[in-house]
Amino acid sequence: MTRSLGFAVEAFRRIGEQDVISWTVVISACSDNAEPAIGLRYFIELLSEDVELNEFMFTTILRHSMSIKLGFQGHLQTLEATIMKRLSEMEAIVLKSEQR
Secondary structure, three states, X not given: OOHHHHHHHHHHHHOOOOOHHHHHHHHHHHXXXXXXXXXXXXXXXXXXXXXXXXXXXXXXXXXXXXXXXXXXXXXXXXXXXXXXXXXXXXXHHHHHHHHO
């Protein structure tokens, strides 16, 4: 967790009664600091609270979910590239053994 996100989370926790604005700010701070898992935990926690969501929260959640999706896609692309490389290596070994 970055220092600035740590400050945002600490301020959020110190607020007596959290409203949709404070929830939006802390979830947005998670996105801005590349901490989608933490933001997702806050959103899940928010859903159990009696807070009415507004258009700013929906926009924040959409932006946040896109960062999660992009991060997940990056991991999938890395995994796919690794698998393709390994398959090519295995194919080269098989072809080499067949030539003997």
